[in-house]
Amino acid sequence: MQSRSRQELQELVREQLQVLLEQENFQGAKALLVPVQFADITEAIEGLPEAMQAIAFRLLSKEEAIEVFEYPDPSVQQTLVEDFKRQDVQYIVDRMSPDDRARLFDELPAKVVRRLLQQLSPLERDATALLLGYTPNTAGRIMTPEYLSLKENVTVAQALEQIRSLANLRETIYYMYVIDDASRLTGILSLRDLIVAQPDQTIGSIMTREVVFVNTNTDQEEVARTIQHYDFMAIPVVDTEQRLVGIVTVDDVLDILEQETTEDIHALGGLESGGDNYFQTNLFTVARKRVVWLLILLVTNSATAAVITNQEDILEKVVALTAFIPLLIDTGGNVGAQSSTVVIRGLNTEEVRPKEALGIVKREAIAGILLGTMLGIVVVIWAFFLQGNWLVAIAVGISLFSICILASVSGSALPFLFRSLGLDPALMSAPFITTAVDVLGVLIYLNIARWILSFS
Amino acid sequence: MQSRSRQELQELVREQLQVLLEQENFQGAKALLVPVQFADITEAIEGLPEAMQAIAFRLLSKEEAIEVFEYPDPSVQQTLVEDFKRQDVQYIVDRMSPDDRARLFDELPAKVVRRLLQQLSPLERDATALLLGYTPNTAGRIMTPEYLSLKENVTVAQALEQIRSLANLRETIYYMYVIDDASRLTGILSLRDLIVAQPDQTIGSIMTREVVFVNTNTDQEEVARTIQHYDFMAIPVVDTEQRLVGIVTVDDVLDILEQETTEDIHALGGLESGGDNYFQTNLFTVARKRVVWLLILLVTNSATAAVITNQEDILEKVVALTAFIPLLIDTGGNVGAQSSTVVIRGLNTEEVRPKEALGIVKREAIAGILLGTMLGIVVVIWAFFLQGNWLVAIAVGISLFSICILASVSGSALPFLFRSLGLDPALMSAPFITTAVDVLGVLIYLNIARWILSFS
Numbered sequence: 001m002q003s004r005s006r007q008e009l010q011e012l013v014r015e016q017l018q019v020l021l022e023q024e025n026f027q028g029a030k031a032l033l034v035p036v037q038f039a040d041i042t043e044a045i046e047g048l049p050e051a052m053q054a055i056a057f058r059l060l061s062k063e064e065a066i067e068v069f070e071y072p073d074p075s076v077q078q079t080l081v082e083d084f085k086r087q088d089v090q091y092i093v094d095r096m097s098p099d100d101r102a103r104l105f106d107e108l109p110a111k112v113v114r115r116l117l118q119q120l121s122p123l124e125r126d127a128t129a130l131l132l133g134y135t136p137n138t139a140g141r142i143m144t145p146e147y148l149s150l151k152e153n154v155t156v157a158q159a160l161e162q163i164r165s166l167a168n169l170r171e172t173i174y175y176m177y178v179i180d181d182a183s184r185l186t187g188i189l190s191l192r193d194l195i196v197a198q199p200d201q202t203i204g205s206i207m208t209r210e211v212v213f214v215n216t217n218t219d220q221e222e223v224a225r226t227i228q229h230y231d232f233m234a235i236p237v238v239d240t241e242q243r244l245v246g247i248v249t250v251d252d253v254l255d256i257l258e259q260e261t262t263e264d265i266h267a268l269g270g271l272e273s274g275g276d277n278y279f280q281t282n283l284f285t286v287a288r289k290r291v292v293w294l295l296i297l298l299v300t301n302s303a304t305a306a307v308i309t310n311q312e313d314i315l316e317k318v319v320a321l322t323a324f325i326p327l328l329i330d331t332g333g334n335v336g337a338q339s340s341t342v343v344i345r346g347l348n349t350e351e352v353r354p355k356e357a358l359g360i361v362k363r364e365a366i367a368g369i370l371l372g373t374m375l376g377i378v379v380v381i382w383a384f385f386l387q388g389n390w391l392v393a394i395a396v397g398i399s400l401f402s403i404c405i406l407a408s409v410s411g412s413a414l415p416f417l418f419r420s421l422g423l424d425p426a427l428m429s430a431p432f433i434t435t436a437v438d439v440l441g442v443l444i445y446l447n448i449a450r451w452i453l454s455f456s
Numbered sequence: 457m458q459s460r461s462r463q464e465l466q467e468l469v470r471e472q473l474q475v476l477l478e479q480e481n482f483q484g485a486k487a488l489l490v491p492v493q494f495a496d497i498t499e500a501i502e503g504l505p506e507a508m509q510a511i512a513f514r515l516l517s518k519e520e521a522i523e524v525f526e527y528p529d530p531s532v533q534q535t536l537v538e539d540f541k542r543q544d545v546q547y548i549v550d551r552m553s554p555d556d557r558a559r560l561f562d563e564l565p566a567k568v569v570r571r572l573l574q575q576l577s578p579l580e581r582d583a584t585a586l587l588l589g590y591t592p593n594t595a596g597r598i599m600t601p602e603y604l605s606l607k608e609n610v611t612v613a614q615a616l617e618q619i620r621s622l623a624n625l626r627e628t629i630y631y632m633y634v635i636d637d638a639s640r641l642t643g644i645l646s647l648r649d650l651i652v653a654q655p656d657q658t659i660g661s662i663m664t665r666e667v668v669f670v671n672t673n674t675d676q677e678e679v680a681r682t683i684q685h686y687d688f689m690a691i692p693v694v695d696t697e698q699r700l701v702g703i704v705t706v707d708d709v710l711d712i713l714e715q716e717t718t719e720d721i722h723a724l725g726g727l728e729s730g731g732d733n734y735f736q737t738n739l740f741t742v743a744r745k746r747v748v749w750l751l752i753l754l755v756t757n758s759a760t761a762a763v764i765t766n767q768e769d770i771l772e773k774v775v776a777l778t779a780f781i782p783l784l785i786d787t788g789g790n791v792g793a794q795s796s797t798v799v800i801r802g803l804n805t806e807e808v809r810p811k812e813a814l815g816i817v818k819r820e821a822i823a824g825i826l827l828g829t830m831l832g833i834v835v836v837i838w839a840f841f842l843q844g845n846w847l848v849a850i851a852v853g854i855s856l857f858s859i860c861i862l863a864s865v866s867g868s869a870l871p872f873l874f875r876s877l878g879l880d881p882a883l884m885s886a887p888f889i890t891t892a893v894d895v896l897g898v899l900i901y902l903n904i905a906r907w908i909l910s911f912s
Contacts, residue, residue: 160651163651164651164652173647173648173651174630174647174689191629191630191647191651192629195616195619195620195629195647196620227710228707228710228711228714231707232707233630233689233706250689250706250707250710251684251687251688251706253710254683254684254706254709254710254713255684257710257713257714258684258713258805261717261721262801262805264721265717265720265721265724265797265801266797266798266801268721268724268725268797269724269793269794269796269797269798270790270793270794270797271794271797271798283819283822283823283826284826286823287823287826287827287830290791290794290823290827291826291827291830291831293790293794294787294790294791294794294827294831295831295834297786297787297790298783298787298831298834298835298838301782301783301786301787302783302838302842304779304782304783304786305779305780305782305783305839305842306779306842308778308779308782309776309779309842309843312775312776312778312779315771315775315778316772316775319768319771319772319775320765320768322764322768322771322778322781323760323761323762323764323765323768324761325778325781325782326757326760326761326764326781326782326785326894326898327754327757327758327760327761329782329785329786330753330757330760330785330789330890330894331750331753331754331757333786333789334726334749334750334753335746335750337725337726338725338726338727338746338749338750340725341721341722341724341725341726341727342722342725342727345718345721345722349714349718363739366739367739367742367743367746370739370740370743370747371743371746371747371750374743374747375747375750375751375754378751378754379754382754382758383761386758386761386762386765387765434786438782438786442782
């Protein structure tokens, strides 16, 4: 009777599970699975429609997931791998809110991650990343499972033999990662170390125990910078329990840094960069992405238009003043761009630390005074030469001097401000610098002109 | 008598050589050395004052240089290495014109280069680079001599033994370079190949003969891109005779790409970047470097001032028009910056080829039409709301539409033009785009306004 009641129980769990999943009550499904024996879970999952198997699997706790995945019947594993590739599964997961997903999906066990990654092509891996639970642009998304791992008690000769047999299956054989029985990363070893060691030494006695590693959720740019900083050829990726789940190699890092730099440069140029290739994107998408930015700048520019409208009386009196408005705001914009470019690039390459902000803004302010003095003198002569009015020329010169300081200070300070607010300095700085320079610049100019011309 | 007359000859050569070098008649010194026996050259060079030894050595032909450098007395080699580090020697070489230097200095033999590089620290290497004859930012300047080279007839077991003994002295042991008796590069081998091969196989039978290499004068950015393209960990550097002289490793490439990118970004921001750190440079140097750029832009902006001065009559009649000048030129500048940023970054990463110019300019022109339409409509409403004058609002809208197209076409076309003229698109594009947008933009605006207002 035992076997019958057990079958009944399995059937009951499977039915309830299917109903809950169909209702998209994932919380309920997860709760249902908690007290059930893992063998029964396996049976229940096997009985589900295919599209639901992978989701039910992902709702399991870490301990249950490995038991189910490693279930004696190898077809279970294969079925699950196939399920991970399924489009409709990804569609369901995609529709969950990100925090729901994080709450429902436990981290997958290291062993399962490695098996899944090995059986999925890089393209499939990317597509199933949501199911794996790694967010985009993190180490978890760019790591490869093709590393060599060893146990500490293996000898150098045995390790070399193992490498010989696996060399063609691994992305890099130049670093070996040493793990304990629970897959936890305990050491690292280069092929160089192995080559120069005696054949009967154990790996544990020659490995390096201070391993630099990153976590699955480390940002890819930080992964790249770490590899760059240490001149590594690869870096190990561990999960929250220190279990080795993959490695990131230096050749991927080159591509990541290039992609990140393109995004930085596009942001500086006022382009929202989605990582996709601009030259292959639909033109309407391109226009739509660019227009948002231009509309923001149009609105900020309207403030300048309002200021000028407000000050029309002085322009009506001395139309000659109008001629220098483009020169003043363009030069201010250029000075601001120079300061902000240096600071933004410095922040992105970590050459500049946020705590150095005050010193750098001071420095840029002095640079602004120097530039303003030189340009101011040149422009006074130039403006007089163009219009023959000394008072207008002097008003232009003093305004340019003030605008240079304003521009270099806002150009260097705003990126720090946006960084401290958690915003991308490259994307945020330009409209604010433009507004500051244009609105305040025109205000400064017209008021200085009003004051100086009052002496005529 | 033979020995006396020989000593006399040596003395004569030494004296003449010294006189010619003191007169800085390097051409003459080189001619003097051509018919002399190498043993006599060695003696003559040894007799020279220290500061002249290295220069006399560099004037020798390739064949003579190796004979002198490999002269039986090891002190000669050591003296020459010391000479290469001397500041006054570098000062003299620095003062020669670059083409004089190229004509006078033969390429150094591969063996000599390697010995010199091995005995000079990276810092010294950089300082003596002029003497070595490699121009800055080329493979010759960034290569390291710390590679492993093998002969074809060596067995795998012998090679492994050799690697074991040298592993700690070489920067990378993961690639081995196979050379013939004349130091010419004939093949490449990875440690992986070696590990999986049978101990008694010869290197020649397992090596790869299709080697990707660069020349000493290959630009460092191209070296970096080649390594990136092939996912290499290192690339061999050969001289004009295919002799292996060094390798460039991937960790150096990461730094080069970062440095080149910083230069590109600084150029886009209107900063002349000398490869030095902006935050450690003297403020006056910073201001001097920036002001050149700003003065160029000031001059181009003066053209806008002249155009406005020329069209003052219409502005006098309708002062309201002035309010929209900043908005029009700023938006034009932004649209131009978006187009040029995409093209410049594309050219720098080689994602865009110069021959694709026409297609991309067309694409950007259409993007300009789309953007101009959207922004034009918005601005008409906005301008009317601001000033309540339909005619002015319509003039602003039509102008903005035209300026968007002008900006996207010049923004995408100018980088291609400058690239085809051999100029840096990142540095050259901004002032020309600004001028085009400002001067033509204001002209378009004021003339459209004149025409439209003529209906009132």
